[in-house]
Amino acid sequence: MTTEPTTSTPPPAREVARPQRDRAGRVFAGLSTGAGALILVVLAAVAGFLLLEAWPAITAPAEQLSRISWIPADGSLLTYVGPLIFGTLVAAFLALLLAVPVAIGIALFISHYAPRRLANALGYVVDLLAAIPSVVYGLWGGLVLAPLVQPVWQWLSETLGWIPLFQGPAATPARVMMTVGVVLAVMILPIITAVSREVFLQTPRLHEEAALALGATRWEMVRMAVLPFGRSGVISAAMLGLGRALGETMAVLMILSPGLTYSLALLLAGRQQTIAANIALQFPEASPLGVSALIATGLALFVITLAVNMLARWVVARRADFSGAN
């Protein structure tokens, strides 16, 4: 009975505060929706631009296209773009294959093995790698790394030459896909390492202790608690790296001796080329139709990158039930 008055008249302060809170909430909701929409609009605009600019080349008669010096004699845009897509994917996945294990290793060392001081220093060095411009990587790759790795590639082709990937004799100088893969791997190492490290550091202490209390060694704890927890984060990190490797231009341009074939030989010169490097190479002297053809290859790169990212999302979502998120 005595509480009745308080329930019938709510405190006045609340009535004043309420509309303000609602407005802040609405502003925030509006901003975040707007930002989301903006991203979609930008994406659509880029796709629209690429399509518009590429249209002349896509619709041009073969006879007209074949007059461009670097387009194959049959004048088909598809025969031109095919090997480029292939080369781009080979370069990017090779880089990923080389970088991911190393990045996971470094990230784990920093997050779970190294003493605090060393971990900080190492993290800093890895982050510095990200600050180096890609032209410098290109110069370094062409001038320093290529001569350095040539004997290694030679040895590879001599011992594992029966595998098509390592078919010899290894080219001299080593302006080959394998060298490009190594340089790209170094370039994407920092981002993959940094993201993985953050994810590994966020492994709940509770899960780590659960593993330790069962009698897990440190490595077993990493396998039981840290890696499964970080799995989706590492995949995202790898996709960030892959995105960078797919679009990397200067380093590839400065190292790779280009060619337009569907060859998987990583140690031979003049076999592959990537889309981005090819655009940079041909753009300065291209005719208007040539530019349009190049933009068509750019459109292909755009689609590939988008597809790769969607694939990654699908991989991550597939086992969302078992993720550490809940």
Place this chain on the structure above:
Amino acid sequence: MAQRIDVKDLDVYYGSFKAVADVSMMIEPRSVTALIGPSGCGKSTFLRTLNRMHEVLPGARVEGTVLMDGVDLYGNDVDPVAVRRQIGMVFQRPNPFPTMSIAENVLAGVRLNNRRISKSDAETLVEQSLVGANLWKEVKDRLDRPGSSLSGGQQQRLCIARAIAVKPQVLLMDEPASALDPISTLAIEDLIAELKNDYTIVIVTHNMQQAARVSDRTAFFNIAGTGEPGRLIEMDDTRTMFSTPSVQATEDYISGRFG
């Protein structure tokens, strides 16, 4: 399989902070020992020294001896990993591995010891452990679902199943029922009563009735003030502790006249 634990003059530190001082106690095999005391008096800290989990925190260390059937767990040639394989632990918050299924969670510790357990052995063990933890009926049709899809009380019993699947000699439990509803709590208490036939159990609890219900012996810890280390005030048969304790502080704490 159950073993006696003999703690002598144990001091426990976090860096330079002495959290627990001068504890000596005897923990009998096949019995339940309850650790009670006010918050911050070092019950969890002490419990974690019994399976060498304390030292996984940076700067944490222990002085004194913990003998399990005569062997000093802190001896130079003793591997902490081996100690933890013999002394299981259940934490205050349920912590099943979220990336593993229910069955995989139960087998997690077993796989560490013996990677090549056959499929049928594994199935038997999963069933045995889940039956032992009183969870089998509830989960037998969804063993391949993630452990995190269970309710809190079920998750805690899953953690108990995981701990007993490796057949430890001792089971340590840090407030295993503090986050659970009365029914799950009773289920876990029943479970403890059953488990004590095979295991030596040490349980930390804030719930006096629970301590009185499940334990054979009770140890009361207290702290003189902030910054002071926690100490073992008194340890006796639970019935004696709850009826005629010999120290006034124990009586005050148990009867709720504390602080």
